[in-house]
Structures are given as structure tokens and as C-alpha cells.
Amino acid sequence: MAEQSGPSTQQIVEKVWLSIAERRLRPGVQLKEEQLATIFSVSRARIRQALAVLERDGLVTIIPNRGAFVSKPSVDEARDVFFVRRTVERCVVERLCKSVSKTDLKRLREHVAKERIANSQDVTSEIIKLSGGFHLLLAETAGSDFLFTTMRDLIARSSLITAVYRNTNRFNCGPDEHAEIVDAIAANDADKATRLMAHHLEHVESELDLTEIRDLSHDLRAALA
Amino acid sequence: MAEQSGPSTQQIVEKVWLSIAERRLRPGVQLKEEQLATIFSVSRARIRQALAVLERDGLVTIIPNRGAFVSKPSVDEARDVFFVRRTVERCVVERLCKSVSKTDLKRLREHVAKERIANSQDVTSEIIKLSGGFHLLLAETAGSDFLFTTMRDLIARSSLITAVYRNTNRFNCGPDEHAEIVDAIAANDADKATRLMAHHLEHVESELDLTEIRDLSHDLRAALA
DNA sequence: TCGTTTCATATTGTTGACAATCTTGCAATC
DNA sequence: GATTGCAAGATTGTCAACAATATGAAACGA
Numbered sequence: 020m021a022e023q024s025g026p027s028t029q030q031i032v033e034k035v036w037l038s039i040a041e042r043r044l045r046p047g048v049q050l051k052e053e054q055l056a057t058i059f060s061v062s063r064a065r066i067r068q069a070l071a072v073l074e075r076d077g078l079v080t081i082i083p084n085r086g087a088f089v090s091k092p093s094v095d096e097a098r099d100v101f102f103v104r105r106t107v108e109r110c111v112v113e114r115l116c117k118s119v120s121k122t123d124l125k126r127l128r129e130h131v132a133k134e135r136i137a138n139s140q141d142v143t144s145e146i147i148k149l150s151g152g153f154h155l156l157l158a159e160t161a162g163s164d165f166l167f168t169t170m171r172d173l174i175a176r177s178s179l180i181t182a183v184y185r186n187t188n189r190f191n192c193g194p195d196e197h198a199e200i201v202d203a204i205a206a207n208d209a210d211k212a213t214r215l216m217a218h219h220l221e222h223v224e225s226e227l228d229l230t231e232i233r234d235l236s237h238d239l240r241a242a243l244a
Numbered sequence: 245m246a247e248q249s250g251p252s253t254q255q256i257v258e259k260v261w262l263s264i265a266e267r268r269l270r271p272g273v274q275l276k277e278e279q280l281a282t283i284f285s286v287s288r289a290r291i292r293q294a295l296a297v298l299e300r301d302g303l304v305t306i307i308p309n310r311g312a313f314v315s316k317p318s319v320d321e322a323r324d325v326f327f328v329r330r331t332v333e334r335c336v337v338e339r340l341c342k343s344v345s346k347t348d349l350k351r352l353r354e355h356v357a358k359e360r361i362a363n364s365q366d367v368t369s370e371i372i373k374l375s376g377g378f379h380l381l382l383a384e385t386a387g388s389d390f391l392f393t394t395m396r397d398l399i400a401r402s403s404l405i406t407a408v409y410r411n412t413n414r415f416n417c418g419p420d421e422h423a424e425i426v427d428a429i430a431a432n433d434a435d436k437a438t439r440l441m442a443h444h445l446e447h448v449e450s451e452l453d454l455t456e457i458r459d460l461s462h463d464l465r466a467a468l469a
Numbered sequence: 470t471c472g473t474t475t476c477a478t479a480t481t482g483t484t485g486a487c488a489a490t491c492t493t494g495c496a497a498t499c
Numbered sequence: 500g501a502t503t504g505c506a507a508g509a510t511t512g513t514c515a516a517c518a519a520t521a522t523g524a525a526a527c528g529a
Contacts, residue, residue: 074254099391114349
């Protein structure tokens with residue numbers, strides 16, 4: 020008769036992941052167990068399981084006896100994430116060029132269309148959500164579970180990185196570059212598609228300020244932690 | 245006064261990972277909580293956290309109210325893992341060709357030497373341990389944390405795959421192929437190194453029987469689970 | 470003999486209470 | 500006024516007991 024079991028550990032992980040990916044959870048924010056427990060209507064034990072998973076995934080940093088905090092990626096980590104994205108997304112795109120179907124293309128184009136709308140209406144939260152979602156949709160469509168899981172991880176980390184190091188006001192993923200990539204995939208032009216993707220990722224990374232030492236004056240405590 | 249705290253969640257995960265990677269934990273084996281709790285001298289709560297992490301990593305499958313079992317990769321998953329390995333390890337090798345140091349090379353060569361010894365002495369457990377360790381050492385030396393973490397995951401899954409689908413009696417990673425790869429890296433010959441790595445992975449994969457339907461007669465129950 | 474039911478046991482899943490640790494606000498001191 | 504010390508509260512970490520579920524064996528009936 021145990022019905023009120025609430026969301027599973029993995030579902031909680033997924034929800035926290037989404038909040039991070041959509042930048043509604045900022046780096047450094049503390050995730051208090053009881054707080055999460057009441058939000059998800061589950062016991063603290065399950066929350067602790069979810070936090071252990073999130074720590075392993077690098078999205079949350081647990082300081083013993085202090086609590087769990089949304090991770091603040093270092094400059095090195097940031098560079099690393101984009102380095103890996105270049106490889107992984109290139110692989111995704113190559114695979115798509117080989118095996119993409121009509122329905123896949125339709126879904127991709129619909130997604131880009133949504134991005135366009137969100138962009139023109141300037142709904143920040145939607146823009147963030149959809150631009151991350153595009154890269155994830157590519158990975159999903161490519162049909163490799165492992166690649167998809169990896170991209171999920173990379174996207175969330177990219178969100179954290181952008182939250183910390185973004186330099187410009189513009190948002191990173193413009194729908195135009197996404198559209199071009201889809202077009203190249205549609206034409207089965209792997210060379211062009213990978214080139215566009217590489218360029219796109221460079222573009223995103225270039226809007227980050229990864230050269231400077233992070234601002235410490237504001238945030239001394241967390242920086243030293 | 246809390247001294248007897250025992251290994252942390254992540255350390256337990258690491259130990260289970262190692263047991264899987266070294267094939268001392270076979271696919272399908274049940275991991276009972278109390279059993280693990282006594283082995284690691286920790287409470288069940290911490291074991292459950294570790295199991296949640298391992299489930300997320302795909303090394304363990306949790307069936308509600310039934311328990312946690314070491315995962316049995318499907319044929320599709322197996323293909324997927326090797327597909328991703330081709331991309332990731334190519335990336336690792338390319339990076340190494342650019343940035344390898346003398347000390348790095350020394351460590352790699354020492355590792356291959358150990359593999360040779362284990363092989364000549366025919367110590368199965370050592371052979372398995374070291375041949376997985378070689379690929380991991382490559383990733384570690386490449387200097388990308390994310391790549392290393394990903395490879396850790398891939399190696400463990402490869403062990404499970406090999407345990408289920410290995411066809412031949414020989415062991416998969418011969419030290420000779422490893423040695424050739426190290427030589428190509430030492431020569432900064434990225435083309436050759438990536439070619440050798442690709443060939444090596446194909447070789448390993450070719451010793452698996454991924455075309456046949458898995459043998460069910462022996463193991464019907466777990467197969468249907 | 471085979472299949473079904475029942476019951477004891479084992480295992481998982483949950484909960485609440487407690488101890489250890491950290492944070493915060495306040496007062497005392499220099 | 501700034502710093503230190505202390506105490507109250509909040510938070511994490513741990514544990515053991517309990518409930519829910521599955522397993523396996525014995526009893527029963529066809």
C-alpha cells in the first residue's frame with residue numbers, strides 16, 4: 020500500500036539537472052537536504068542519494084558537514100568541457116550525416132523554429148532552455164545512448180560555466196548557427212556540418228572570459244572553500 | 245568523536261568499479277546491501293547512495309524491491325560502447341601526440357612492460373587489470389579530467405561486455421599492440437597512433453560475438469529479468 | 470507427479486530520532 | 500570599533516527499528 024512514494028532518486032537527479040541546465044540554479048547555491056525533501060515530497064535519505072549522484076556527475080560539490088552546493092567550475096574545467104564538446108559533438112554530427120531520417124530532420128527544424136520564436140520574443144528563460152536543448156536533441160537523434168548521456172553532462176556543465184564566465188550580454192547559441200548545422204546535416208555534408216559545429220562551439224567559448232583570474236573580492240569565502 | 249566513519253560513498257563506488265573493471269564481479273551478480281555494508285564496514289544508507297551512483301553510471305541495474313545487480317549490457321549497448329571508445333580514444337591519442345612528456349612516456353612504457361611480464365607469466369587477473377589500466381593511463385596522461393572520467397566508465401562497461409560476449413579464449417588487449425601505440429605517440433605521429441588505436445579497438449571488438457542471440461539456456465531467469 | 474496455496478524468512482525501502490558539526494547572533498574584552 | 504568567545508539554533512551524518520515486498524520451502528489437493 021505504499022503509494023505516496025514520490026519521485027525516484029533518478030527523477031530527482033533529472034529535475035535538479037534540468038534546473039542547472041536552464042540556469043535556474045546558479046553556481047554556489049546551497050542545496051539544503053530538508054528543503055529539497057519538502058520540495059520533492061520525499062525523505063532526506065532519497066535526497067542524499069540524489070546528491071551523491073549529482074556529486075559524481077560533477078554538478079554538485081559536497082563539503083563534509085557543510086552541505087551540498089551547485090558546483091563552480093574552474094577555468095581549467097571550463098576549457099576541458101569545451102575541448103571535449105568539440106570532439107563529442109563532432110562525432111554526433113558525423114553520425115547524423117550518415118543516418119539522419121526525414122522525421123529526424125523535421126524534429127530538428129521544428130526545434131530551431133521554436134528557438135527563432137523565443138529569440139524574437141526575447142524570452143530569456145526559453146532561449147536558454149531551447150539552445151541547450153538543441154545540442155541535446157542532436158545527440159539523442161544520433162542514436163547513441165552513451166553519447167546522449169555524455170552530452171547531458173556536458174550541457175549542464177556548460178550552463179554552469181556560462182553562468183560564471185560569460186562576458187557578453189548576448190546569449191550564446193544563436194538559432195542561425197543551429198539552422199545552418201541542420202541544413203548541412205540535411206545535405207549529408209559531413210565536412211561542412213563538422214566545420215560549422217566547430218565554429219559554433221568556438222563562438223560560444225569565445226564569449227567567455229577564461230583568461231582572467233576569477234573575481235575574488237566579491238566571493239572570497241566560496242573561492243577559498 | 246565520529247572516527248569509525250569508514251570509506252566515503254565515492255570510495256565505495258570506486259571499489260565496486262574496480263571489481264567490475266577487473267572482472268571479479270560478473271554481470272548478473274546481485275549486490276546485497278547488508279552484505280556490502282559489512283564488507284565495507286558502513287551503514288546500509290551509505291551503500292544505497294553508492295548503488296544509486298553506480299546505477300546512474302550504468303554499471304548496476306536496480307530492480308525495485310528486488311535489489312541491485314551488476315548490469316548485463318545488451319548487444320546494442322555493447323556496440324555503442326565500442327563506437328564511443330573509437331571516438332574518445334582517438335581523441336586521447338591525438339592529444340597525447342601533441343603534448344606527451346618524457347616522464348609520461350616513461351610511465352607508459354613501464355606499464356606496457358608490466359603487461360608483458362603478466363602475459364608471459366600468464367597471470368589472468370593481472371593481465372585483465374593491466375590491459376584495462378593501459379587505456380585508463382592513456383586517458384589520465386592526456387590531461388583531460390572529463391576524458392578520464394568518461395574512459396573510466398567505458399572501461400568498466402567494456403569489462404562487462406567482454407564478460408558476456410567474449411568468444412575466444414585469448415585475452416583482448418595484447419601488450420604488443422599497446423607498445424606500438426606508445427611508440428607512435430613517442431614519435432608524435434598522430435596519424436599512425438590513431439590508426440593503430442582504431443585497429444586495436446576493432447581487434448578487441450572482433451573477438452566478441454555480438455551477432456548471435458545471447459546464450460539463454462544457462463541463465464534464463466536473469467536474462468529475462 | 471504436478472501445480473497451487475500458505476507461511477516463514479530474507480531483503481529492500483522508509484522513517485524518525487539522535488549525535489556531531491557548523492553557523493549565527495550576541496556579549497565581553499581589548 | 501574590531502576581535503574573540505560563547506551559546507542557541509540549524510544542518511548534516513548516522514543508526515536502528517519498522518513496514519513493504521519478494522523469495523523459497525513446506526503443505527495441500529488434483
